[in-house]
Amino acid sequence: MSTVGLGRLARDVARTDGVAERLRADPRSVLAQYPLTGPERDAVLRLDAAALVALGLNPLVMRNLLFLLGVPNAELYTHRLSLDPAPRAGADG
Amino acid sequence: MGTLVYAGTTSHVSGILRNPDADPEHSPRLDAAWRRMAAGLGQADPDVVVLVATDHHETFGLEHYPTFCLGAAERHEPWNEHGIPGVPVAGDEEVGLALHTSLVGAGFDLSHSRDMRLDHAFMVPVLRLGMEERRIVPLFVNCNTPPLPSLGRCRDLGSALRTAIEELPGDIRVAVIGTGGVSHWVGTPEMGQINEEWDHAFLARMEAGDLDSIVGLTDEEIDREAGNGALEIRTWVVARACAGQAGGRLLAYAPMYPWVTGIGVMEMEVAR
Numbered sequence: 001m002s003t004v005g006l007g008r009l010a011r012d013v014a015r016t017d018g019v020a021e022r023l024r025a026d027p028r029s030v031l032a033q034y035p036l037t038g039p040e041r042d043a044v045l046r047l048d049a050a051a052l053v054a055l056g057l058n059p060l061v062m063r064n065l066l067f068l069l070g071v072p073n074a075e076l077y078t079h080r081l082s083l084d085p086a087p088r089a090g091a092d093g
Numbered sequence: 094m095g096t097l098v099y100a101g102t103t104s105h106v107s108g109i110l111r112n113p114d115a116d117p118e119h120s121p122r123l124d125a126a127w128r129r130m131a132a133g134l135g136q137a138d139p140d141v142v143v144l145v146a147t148d149h150h151e152t153f154g155l156e157h158y159p160t161f162c163l164g165a166a167e168r169h170e171p172w173n174e175h176g177i178p179g180v181p182v183a184g185d186e187e188v189g190l191a192l193h194t195s196l197v198g199a200g201f202d203l204s205h206s207r208d209m210r211l212d213h214a215f216m217v218p219v220l221r222l223g224m225e226e227r228r229i230v231p232l233f234v235n236c237n238t239p240p241l242p243s244l245g246r247c248r249d250l251g252s253a254l255r256t257a258i259e260e261l262p263g264d265i266r267v268a269v270i271g272t273g274g275v276s277h278w279v280g281t282p283e284m285g286q287i288n289e290e291w292d293h294a295f296l297a298r299m300e301a302g303d304l305d306s307i308v309g310l311t312d313e314e315i316d317r318e319a320g321n322g323a324l325e326i327r328t329w330v331v332a333r334a335c336a337g338q339a340g341g342r343l344l345a346y347a348p349m350y351p352w353v354t355g356i357g358v359m360e361m362e363v364a365r
Contacts, residue, residue: 004155011154014174049280059280059321060237061150064174073353077282 003056005035009044010065020068027083045084049076095261099137099268100336100361101130102299102329104275105146105217107175108352119347119356126345126358131222133360139268141185141228143192143254143335145328146214146272147236149174152206160242161201161250164209164231165189172212179216184209185228188261192230195257201250209233214325218272236273236325244308247327251334258335271332273325275346277354281321287348291319292355296346299329299359302338322354329359337364 009031012019023030031041043051047069052062063076071079114120134142151172153159167186171179186207193205211219215231218224232254235241242250258267275295276288298307307330315323333341339362349356 007150007154007156010150053280058150058238061280063280063284064149073284076280076284 003040006040006044006052006055006057006065007061009034009036010061013065013068023069024083045082047071047079047081047083095258095263095265095267097255097258097269097335097363098139098266099134100270100332100363101133101268101359102271102332102361103127103130103218103222103358104354104356105214105272106277106349106352106354106356107177107213107217108349108354109217109221109356110177110213111175112351115351116347116349119349122345123347123349123356123358127221129344130358130360134222134224134268134270137266137268139227139266141188141230141265142224142268142270143230143232143258144215144218144270144272145232145234145331146218147325147328148214148233149212149237151212152210153233155238158235158238159204159233160235162204162206162209162233163189163193163196164206164233165193166207166209169215169229169231170210171216172210173216174212177213177216178220179211180220180225182211182219182225183228185230188228188265188267189230191261192254192257195260196250196253199253199256201253214272218270222270232331234327234331236327237321241312241324242327244310244327244330247330248304248308248334251331254331255335255337269332269335271328271330273328274319274323275326275355275357276319277322278320279322283320285350285353286320287350287353287355288319289348289355291323292346292348292357295319295326296343296357296359299333300341300343302333302340304330304333304338319355333361336361339364
């Protein structure tokens with residue numbers, strides 16, 4: 001059910017000044033304000049398109065969210081960007 | 094009684110406004126097509142335009158996601174998402190409510206909204222076809238959040254909409270315009286692809302008024318062959334059925350790779 005939370009996050013990133021910047025600067029604190037499951041939080045931190053869609057987020061909403069967080073459309077599924085300073089598992093694999 | 098005086102359909106990708114000259118080969122043809130469509134609309138001079146479109150989780154979210162929703166308000170604000178321009182447009186509360194009443198009476202249990210903001214699915218055609226000064230009644234159709242209404246149900250809705258338009262009081266003149274499609278993939282690994290062959294086949298069927306074959310398509314087939322964005326052909330089906338199964342005239346088609354969308358622009362003959 002918490003894909004509702006992901007939808008709210010995507011809307012806030014798009015519409016509320018400063019949310020995208022705060023999310024980049026302190027992602028875990030911002031994500032804690034939304035009703036997300038652990039896997040959803042991790043997927044947002046990794047900017048993981050495939051995981052977000054697999055968790056139930058509409059691909060349209062996922063695309064908007066990741067684009068606003070700096071992921072080019074053409075690289076949604078191939079980029080190595082992350083909000084989390086910890087390295088993305090398998091990124092070098 | 095009301096009269097349907099114009100019917101047409103167009104794609105609505107936001108690149109149409111953000112980057113209109115994206116392709117030197119195709120952009121001028123598309124521009125000419127939209128100018129012709131705007132001229133046809135101007136000649137028909139409707140009092141109200143029923144815009145049939147989807148929403149991309151801008152107005153509706155998972156807190157409440159309707160299947161069909163009719164806007165009945167004196168004014169509709171734009172979202173201006175994706176960096177597109179937008180202006181508030183006039184609505185028509187009286188017509189919206191009358192259409193809603195007729196459609197519910199005909200067995201279509203639509204939602205209605207007295208404060209319905211509009212995303213690019215509505216605002217791109219408003220701005221590209223010069224409808225800023227016309228009264229708009231938005232009709233939302235869920236095209237992206239399963240379960241979707243079947244194509245057959247959309248055809249029936251279009252037919253019922255025609256009856257509802259003709260039941261409007263007075264001598265009101267109404268246009269119907271469907272927006273969306275054709276082939277494109279949004280937020281999937283295939284994003285950027287366009288299936289020109291599928292688009293041509295679909296547009297030929299639509300031009301011929303062959304709704305029977307179109308409503309026989311499955312969503313799985315459409316999604317696989319033409320992308321999740323092509324599920325928006327529901328809006329074309331509603332407009333086509335509203336116009337009646339007469340002929341259409343394709344004004345332009347172009348595979349617009351810079352906009353990651355196959356673009357179709359069509360006028361439809363209004364069956365009497």
